[in-house]
Amino acid sequence: MSTTDFNTLPAHVWPRNARREEDGVVTIAGVPLPELAEQFGTPLYVFDEDDFRARCREMADAFGGPDHIHYASKAFITKRVVNWVNEEGLCLDVASLNECKIALAANFPPSRMTAHGNNKEKEYLELCVDNGVAHVVLDNEGELAQLNEIAAAAGRVQNVMIRVKPGVDAHTHEFIATSHEDQKFGISLATGAAFDAARACLEASNLNLVGLHCHVGSSVFNAEGFKLAAERVLALYKRIHTELGVALPELDLGGGFGIPYMEYEQALDVASLAADLLAAVDRTAQELGIAAPFVLVEPGRSLVGASAVTLYRIGTVKDVETGKAELPIRRYLSVDGGMSDNIRPALYGSEYDVRLVGRETEATSVDSRVVGFHCESGDILIDERTLPGDITTGDLVAFATTGAYQYMMSSRYNGALRPAIVSVRNGDASLMLRRETVADLLALEAD
Amino acid sequence: MSTTDFNTLPAHVWPRNARREEDGVVTIAGVPLPELAEQFGTPLYVFDEDDFRARCREMADAFGGPDHIHYASKAFITKRVVNWVNEEGLCLDVASLNECKIALAANFPPSRMTAHGNNKEKEYLELCVDNGVAHVVLDNEGELAQLNEIAAAAGRVQNVMIRVKPGVDAHTHEFIATSHEDQKFGISLATGAAFDAARACLEASNLNLVGLHCHVGSSVFNAEGFKLAAERVLALYKRIHTELGVALPELDLGGGFGIPYMEYEQALDVASLAADLLAAVDRTAQELGIAAPFVLVEPGRSLVGASAVTLYRIGTVKDVETGKAELPIRRYLSVDGGMSDNIRPALYGSEYDVRLVGRETEATSVDSRVVGFHCESGDILIDERTLPGDITTGDLVAFATTGAYQYMMSSRYNGALRPAIVSVRNGDASLMLRRETVADLLALEAD
Numbered sequence: 001m002s003t004t005d006f007n008t009l010p011a012h013v014w015p016r017n018a019r020r021e022e023d024g025v026v027t028i029a030g031v032p033l034p035e036l037a038e039q040f041g042t043p044l045y046v047f048d049e050d051d052f053r054a055r056c057r058e059m060a061d062a063f064g065g066p067d068h069i070h071y072a073s074k075a076f077i078t079k080r081v082v083n084w085v086n087e088e089g090l091c092l093d094v095a096s097l098n099e100c101k102i103a104l105a106a107n108f109p110p111s112r113m114t115a116h117g118n119n120k121e122k123e124y125l126e127l128c129v130d131n132g133v134a135h136v137v138l139d140n141e142g143e144l145a146q147l148n149e150i151a152a153a154a155g156r157v158q159n160v161m162i163r164v165k166p167g168v169d170a171h172t173h174e175f176i177a178t179s180h181e182d183q184k185f186g187i188s189l190a191t192g193a194a195f196d197a198a199r200a201c202l203e204a205s206n207l208n209l210v211g212l213h214c215h216v217g218s219s220v221f222n223a224e225g226f227k228l229a230a231e232r233v234l235a236l237y238k239r240i241h242t243e244l245g246v247a248l249p250e251l252d253l254g255g256g257f258g259i260p261y262m263e264y265e266q267a268l269d270v271a272s273l274a275a276d277l278l279a280a281v282d283r284t285a286q287e288l289g290i291a292a293p294f295v296l297v298e299p300g301r302s303l304v305g306a307s308a309v310t311l312y313r314i315g316t317v318k319d320v321e322t323g324k325a326e327l328p329i330r331r332y333l334s335v336d337g338g339m340s341d342n343i344r345p346a347l348y349g350s351e352y353d354v355r356l357v358g359r360e361t362e363a364t365s366v367d368s369r370v371v372g373f374h375c376e377s378g379d380i381l382i383d384e385r386t387l388p389g390d391i392t393t394g395d396l397v398a399f400a401t402t403g404a405y406q407y408m409m410s411s412r413y414n415g416a417l418r419p420a421i422v423s424v425r426n427g428d429a430s431l432m433l434r435r436e437t438v439a440d441l442l443a444l445e446a447d
Numbered sequence: 448m449s450t451t452d453f454n455t456l457p458a459h460v461w462p463r464n465a466r467r468e469e470d471g472v473v474t475i476a477g478v479p480l481p482e483l484a485e486q487f488g489t490p491l492y493v494f495d496e497d498d499f500r501a502r503c504r505e506m507a508d509a510f511g512g513p514d515h516i517h518y519a520s521k522a523f524i525t526k527r528v529v530n531w532v533n534e535e536g537l538c539l540d541v542a543s544l545n546e547c548k549i550a551l552a553a554n555f556p557p558s559r560m561t562a563h564g565n566n567k568e569k570e571y572l573e574l575c576v577d578n579g580v581a582h583v584v585l586d587n588e589g590e591l592a593q594l595n596e597i598a599a600a601a602g603r604v605q606n607v608m609i610r611v612k613p614g615v616d617a618h619t620h621e622f623i624a625t626s627h628e629d630q631k632f633g634i635s636l637a638t639g640a641a642f643d644a645a646r647a648c649l650e651a652s653n654l655n656l657v658g659l660h661c662h663v664g665s666s667v668f669n670a671e672g673f674k675l676a677a678e679r680v681l682a683l684y685k686r687i688h689t690e691l692g693v694a695l696p697e698l699d700l701g702g703g704f705g706i707p708y709m710e711y712e713q714a715l716d717v718a719s720l721a722a723d724l725l726a727a728v729d730r731t732a733q734e735l736g737i738a739a740p741f742v743l744v745e746p747g748r749s750l751v752g753a754s755a756v757t758l759y760r761i762g763t764v765k766d767v768e769t770g771k772a773e774l775p776i777r778r779y780l781s782v783d784g785g786m787s788d789n790i791r792p793a794l795y796g797s798e799y800d801v802r803l804v805g806r807e808t809e810a811t812s813v814d815s816r817v818v819g820f821h822c823e824s825g826d827i828l829i830d831e832r833t834l835p836g837d838i839t840t841g842d843l844v845a846f847a848t849t850g851a852y853q854y855m856m857s858s859r860y861n862g863a864l865r866p867a868i869v870s871v872r873n874g875d876a877s878l879m880l881r882r883e884t885v886a887d888l889l890a891l892e893a894d
Binding site for chain 1: 521524525526527530542543544545546548549552563564565566567568586587589590614627628629630631632635637638762763764765767768769770771777779781782783790793794816818819820821822824825826840855856857858859860861862863864865877878879880881883885887888889890891892893894
């Protein structure tokens with residue numbers, strides 16, 4: 001990698017309002033990152049609000065309007081982000097009782113919420129019914145019966161979808177594949193169980209079946225898996241129409257749109273994927289002789305992933321003689337975070353783009369590894385990368401594309417305090433979540 | 448697995464005071480687990496206090512006294528466990544600024560504490576000096592100079608050890624190996640850097656070098672790696688004695704003693720390992736013509752790992768047609784926790800012993816997978832196991848050996864509330880950490 005390259009922020013990976021200014025400092029929405037590090041400390045998450053809102057609008061435009069888009073809040077949920085989603089007119093997916101409670105605490109309208117989960121407790125189902133959550137996505141037959149009872153007891157009719165397994169496997173990594181048959185989510189299409197569940201829903205006194213839901217995988221970069229799943233699910237719509245006399249009005253194709261984490265990866269053309277997918281749904285419906293349902297999608301990572309960066313301060317720098325002929329010296333750069341705020345490299349082998357953000361560099365690159373402060377040898381954020389040889393103690397670096405599935409999976413390992421989160425817009429920074437304190441670490445102690 | 452086996456709790460894996468009572472219920476220290484689940488909810492960690500204390504005493508006996516044993520608090524640290532360690536007369540290792548603060552908050556005597564870390568911030572070093580922490584284990588040359596300055600400014604002399612890389616790799620899993628050269632911790636023995644650092648320590652005005660520290664790996668089941676590391680490190684003691692005229696009084700051989708997680712795994716004979724190791728140190732010292740140093744070890748997992756179990760309630764039960772010829776039907780058992788409270792199966796492929804604890808079973812076993820409630824297909828706690836076919840919704844199960852590196856790495860993913868922790872002793876249960884609440888989830892929000 002040339003040094004010129006290292007000073008450039010790859011536009012498809014970094015927040016849209018990130019810039020390297022003439023003085024060498026990186027700003028987001030006009031706010032210098034070193035100033036944020038100074039004011040709020042490190043590690044620090046910085047969210048580019050306009051980046052997130054722009055992606056929401058583009059996703060909405062691609063699929064025909066904001067009511068087609070359900071933000072998958074499991075990727076990143078705080079009250080502020082829930083408010084942004086609300087203001088942009090999108091709908092909201094929650095995947096658990098407490099995600100639902102956080103969304104309600106932020107006054108998100110339940111009439112635009114969808115509730116997911118493979119193991120929903122009674123309290124979760126009751127909360128949905130009592131608040132008028134728009135859709136409950138049924139995972140299994142037992143839940144169907146339980147929800148019907150709860151809705152009946154409340155004197156309500158609950159709108160539901162059924163999560164079906166279309167048997168399509170568009171995964172990019174074994175651990176984040178979710179659409180093959182041998183998995184915990186949903187009801188099989190192939191065995192006929194999904195049809196039986198649809199009939200049970202239609203027969204249930206207090207459930208109103210509005211459509212079927214499927215999910216083909218995570219980090220998917222083309223429409224093929226979605227189209228194949230849609231074809232299979234629509235065949236069941238046809239059967240339900242023919243045998244049960246009901247035209248289901250909605251079709252939820254789930255989430256999973258991939259984003260580039262590294263410069264060499266390509267961004268997904270969402271507009272083109274959406275057009276391709278919607279055309280396939282229309283065509284298939286026409287071929288089957290049924291009305292094309294209203295299509296919903298559930299992006300999480302593709303809306304919020306690239307909106308944030310994580311700032312770290314470099315601590316220990318160490319040149320290690322590896323004893324390996326192919327790489328005799330490796331530079332170890334330690335940061336003041338690690339596997340506590342980003343478990344994804346250890347868990348999924350994920351890679352991230354890192355840059356110096358306090359200054360430019362013209363230094364020659366050296367073989368490097370970026371590690372955290374944790375007392376664990378697997379605490380590696382970047383395993384192998386050539387990085388400028390002048391990166392040194394006190395330098396400020398940022399990891400891009402850290403908006404999704406990162407803070408949400410953060411831990412307090414080795415007494416790590418969860419980082420603060422700020423959002424920036426039009427030259428201003430505003431605290432979203434404060435940094436944890438040692439008092440927080442001790443707050444659960446009974447003695 | 449026969450059903451008789453499933454009702455039996457493998458003694459080398461379960462807490463020592465766990466029993467299956469005549470009514471079929473499992474108790475720990477006389478406290479029925481179903482009563483704890485009722486009182487404190489699930490998921491719930493249950494720590495057997497006497498089990499932990501007994502392991503502390505046995506480890507102390509094996510190595511010649513409690514002052515040889517430094518409990519590695521990163522495995523599991525709360526004020527109560529720190530108090531147990533204190534009462535048993537052991538020393539305490541901390542691996543970060545905040546572990547140090549938690550230990551001090553529990554009034555653990557700094558004179559029995561050792562401070563570790565590959566990226567210690569200035570505040571951490573200052574805290575150690577100001578409180579008189581017994582040993583600071585120096586990771587690198589920069590830290591050596593910084594600590595000397597801090598100690599000088601405070602008008603104190605700080606006892607230190609140097610973490611050296613002995614080039615011994617006794618690992619059992621790539622991600623938890625820590626003693627080869629190509630890693631972030633310590634200073635190389637082989638390159639001569641460790642000798643140079645020892646000289647720099649001895650020349651530093653405000654540092655007192657008391658010994659060297661090494662760590663050969665995690666989950667190690669025999670003495671060979673420790674013995675080889677001790678031989679190599681003692682050769683440096685000899686050189687330091689000969690060339691610098693100083694006999695280092697202590698030798699810290701680190702942690703890493705393995706424990707069985709599964710019934711088919713053998714327990715380590717700590718007494719025999721210790722005797723073997725201490726004899727080797729004495730023999731080597733004698734051969735080198737130096738005084739045998741006082742040996743320290745740093746067990747974490749081997750003291751606390753088997754002291755705890757995690758209780759879960761079974762939710763969704765689903766028989767899935769896998770489409771795989773070799774295993775056509777797999778039963779999915781969902782629990783009310785998952786990767787948020789136990790990331791180790793996903794992160795390290797770790798296996799756990801699970802049992803029904805509310806009742807016995809005589810049912811035939813079926814091919815099963817145990818999953819959590821998280822909206823993630825990798826949320827799998829037990830990938831493949833034959834488990835009794837009558838396990839059903841509402842049943843209470845416990846995972847054994849969940850004391851180490853589990854709660855400490857827990858997250859709030861999908862709005863998971865960190866479980867409560869209770870300790871039990873002599874028929875009584877006492878809350879150690881309360882369960883998190885939704886208010887806790889929202890407590891960091893700035894809006």
